[in-house]
Amino acid sequence: DIQMTQSPASLSASLGETVTIECLASEDIYSNLAWYQQKPGKSPQLLIYYANSLNDGVPSRFSGSGSGTQYSLKINSLQSEDVSIYFCQQNYDSPPTFGGGTKLELK
Amino acid sequence: EVLLQQSGAELVRPGSSVKISCKASGYTFTDYYMHWVKQRPEQGLVWIGRINPANGNTVYAEKFKSKATLTADKSSNTAYMQLSSLTSEDTATYFCTIWENWGQGVMVTVSS
Numbered sequence: 001d002i003q004m005t006q007s008p009a010s011l012s013a014s015l016g017e018t019v020t021i022e023c024l025a026s027e028d029i030y031s032n033l034a035w036y037q038q039k040p041g042k043s044p045q046l047l048i049y050y051a052n053s054l055n056d057g058v059p060s061r062f063s064g065s066g067s068g069t070q071y072s073l074k075i076n077s078l079q080s081e082d083v084s085i086y087f088c089q090q091n092y093d094s095p096p097t098f099g100g101g102t103k104l105e106l107k
Numbered sequence: 108e109v110l111l112q113q114s115g116a117e118l119v120r121p122g123s124s125v126k127i128s129c130k131a132s133g134y135t136f137t138d139y140y141m142h143w144v145k146q147r148p149e150q151g152l153v154w155i156g157r158i159n160p161a162n163g164n165t166v167y168a169e170k171f172k173s174k175a176t177l178t179a180d181k182s183s184n185t186a187y188m189q190l191s192s193l194t195s196e197d198t199a200t201y202f203c204t205i206w207e208n209w210g211q212g213v214m215v216t217v218s219s
Contacts, residue, residue, distance in 0.1 A: 043204075043210065044204075046206060094166060096142070099151070
């Protein structure tokens with residue numbers, strides 16, 4: 001199985017700040033990488049697919065980048081509603097596998 | 108609007124089985140694989156398997172091959188997952204998803 005290593009595990013940032021979350025795959029996943037946001041008690045919501053494509057309705061302050069084994073999610077101008085857990089997921093190879101998650105809190 | 112409506116929370120005894128449902132609406136049910144994902148409290152997401160509702164073909168993660176059984180009913184646009192021989196390790200929230208959309212999750216609690 002492809003291992004997804006996500007960092008940091010937790011992150012504290014101020015309103016208006018820019019934050020970056022990283023995801024490292026154990027092998028090349030050819031940009032088959034998605035990012036999800038999960039708020040407490042809710043189901044995950046797709047933010048980014050194919051590494052850098054913004055899902056419909058997702059604010060433009062979210063962006064994804066990367067290739068090969070290294071990927072990142074950037075949130076510009078952090079808003080209070082962005083407090084969540086973020087997961088990366090590879091869907092290049094079966095089984096699909098997820099990163100361990102990054103808990104984003106407000107400072 | 109795409110909706111995946113899952114059944115309600117379950118409290119089940121160790122050693123028993125449970126079957127949870129996921130009713131799809133707002134899209135053509137047979138056009139997308141239905142995936143199932145497990146999330147233990149305060150933990151990450153684990154893929155269980157997926158079913159092709161068009162023909163019933165299934166693929167399971169290795170560790171769930173003897174735990175989960177996925178089925179789908181095209182006539183009612185509903186996917187099902189049965190979990191057997193339940194233990195405390197199966198206490199979790201279970202989601203159905205087509206990746207772009209997720210059900211609200213079903214919390215399964217295994218307790219005597």
